[in-house]
Amino acid sequence: MTIDARELNEFTRKATDLMSETSDVPRILRNQLGENHQLAQAAEEMLGSIENFVRELRCFDISGQNIGNDPFGGS
């Protein structure tokens, strides 16, 4: 299965929106609970995973896709 530029842009846009919508969560928890609190640290991890996902989407090379990699793909 492969992905085209339009789909990749759409996924990247949605992921970026997701990142900006959740970016306040660690700050709120850090300000109110302190940066060492478990909730504040979990929020940092969560945002980190979203940022990592967005970074990978932005770096994804459409031309380097391995066509036929998925045995159930059929495309």
Next chain:
Amino acid sequence: MYILEADFERLIRVLSEARSRATELAASIGARLGTEHRLAKLASVASLKIEGMLLEVRTSATGRADSSGGLAELHGALQTEMQPANPTPANPSENMPTGVHAMAAIATQAGLEPEHWLPMFVNDLFSQLGTSGGITFEVAERLLQQRKDDFLRDFLIARRMYRTYPRLFPEIQGEAGPAERQTISQ
């Protein structure tokens, strides 16, 4: 240090919406690139982190509400007062069918399977009403979101099962078109 009630509500709302979007995004990417693709896995990880965060915040909010009953009751009363008037009796659970019966009745009336999300959602609403004696738009939205997330999760599991163990679904294989059957038989 503690979190303000309004901040708890805001965090839960933001995380609940984010979880839904992340789950949808993970499902879309998985459908296009395969669930084993690096991007699909990263999307799933992000979705799981958001879900874990939401659970932790909800647990903290519940714990705080339990430990400060007076304020929570006042807040609940305020929320109930802010909702449109409804003909709910003083004790709503008295004249309400039990969960299973309500769900079965709703499903039968609508011609749906009892496992369909709609009767289950209505049952959630009844349960909430019976438990707290009131319901707000925010709670209803959250319950609907939970049903939607559950549906998406079930859908992803079912699709993975179907792709991995096609022989367990002979009736669906029979309905699939030629191209699909060819894919399934691999």
